[in-house]
Amino acid sequence: MANDMWRVAGSLFIGAATLLAGCAAPTRVIVVTATPAPTEAPRPAAAPAAAGRLDLLLEETFVALYERVSPSVVHITARAQVFDFFRGVIPKEGTGSGFFYDEAGHIVTNHHVVEGASEIEIILADGTRAPARVIGSDAYSDLAVLRAEGLTREQIRPLPLGTTKDLKVGMLVIAIGNPFGLDRTMTTGIISALGRTLEREDQAALGEVIQTDAAINPGNSGGPLLNLRGEVIGVNTAIQSPSGGSVGIGFAVPADTVARVVPELIAKGRYDHPWLGITAYEITPELARLLDLPTDRGLLIAQVQRGATADLAGVRGATQRLLVRGGYLLVGGDILTAVDDRPIATRDQLTIYLENNKRVGESVTLSIIRDGQPLTLTARLTARP
Secondary structure (H helix, E strand, O other): OOOOOOOOOOOOOOOOOOOOOOOOOOOOOOOOOOOOOOOOOOOOOHHHHHHHHHHHHHHHHHHHHHHHHHHHEEEEEEEEEEEEOOOEEEEEEEEEEEEEOOOOOEEEEOHHHHOOOOEEEEEOOOOOEEEEEEEEEEOOOOEEEEEEOOOOOOOOOOOOEOOOOOOOOOOEEEEEEOHHHOOOEEEEEEEEEEEEEEOOOOOOOEEEEEEEOOOOOOOOOOOEEEOOOOOEEEEEEEEOOOOOOOOOOEEEEEHHHHHHHHHHHHHHOOOOOEEOOEEEEEOOHHHHHHHOOOOOOOEEEEEEOOOOHHHHHOOOOOOEEEEEOOEEEEEOOOEEEEEOOEEOOOHHHHHHHHHHHOOOOOEEEEEEEEOOEEEEEEEEOEEOO
8 A cells, every 4th residue: 555645735924923012101291283195005015025034935946846856756666466265366457656765766765565566666856767676675574675776876865864853843844746546746744753663464563653744645655754854753654544545644664663674674674673582461440350360451461472571581471361251361470660771661662662662682671570579580682583
């Protein structure tokens, strides 16, 4: 699926204040009879003129930015052979967007744009068509890197990568992509929320994504979300929509994730994700009462995968099965309450913390409760299989 953004107009309003000066009452009053002086025509207020100049300046900024950035955005067509129960093997084609990442000609896009593709073609702004191949791809972060052969140095125009550390809600953003196959369409909007968690049916939750009200539609997936300096602050990846079209809620993988994942995709074709290797229940007040647990927040460890991080650190899983309401609960294991002193209440919080803050080979401190007593363990993170 692809995502895009093409609506959202911003307006700037400037209010002008009028300063009223007061005079003290005079000690003498002189009355003079004279023909009234002609009144001056009222001068036009400054605010409309100032607002007009600012609107024009913003317009010029958008125009200049598009002219500079759009040649760096590519149109991606991915083709695959899929099996249909009635028709057998049939061709399937999808489109998306991408952008040049470096001088070597690597192109960043979404994993889901090229997933399962047997043939990939890119189209440049000058109309050049070139076959491309996947260098590396990561389903969890929904990022992929392509490489097209035969391009000239002049055709490869990488975009600078920004950072998401200083982003704030309300900042203006721009998306350029290929919604519905319409090449290099530009849409504008603002950052409407930060730190969102993107729930996905087939993958673990992706955290810290950027939410924008700029229009995102099928075909924009993999295209850049830019600030007014022309820096990539995100890669457009998904929308939330009851209709399948833009309703002003789009999401982008943050630039800091791109900076962490893409170099490894280029170097070795994959990104190793840190994990603990546990299966756990999320503790709720109801579950805590049912099992008489010493806390009503945290993760009750059900299973520990042999040889994984948690196993090597000494974390213990369940010791017995308890029949509850027609099903079984694995109970008696450790309770994980915090990682590196950060409270953990859900599986998504654990996954997102490890993804955004830790790398394989680094150590974490696990705060657990065992047999009602607090315990601290140190674990060296291994890669998720």
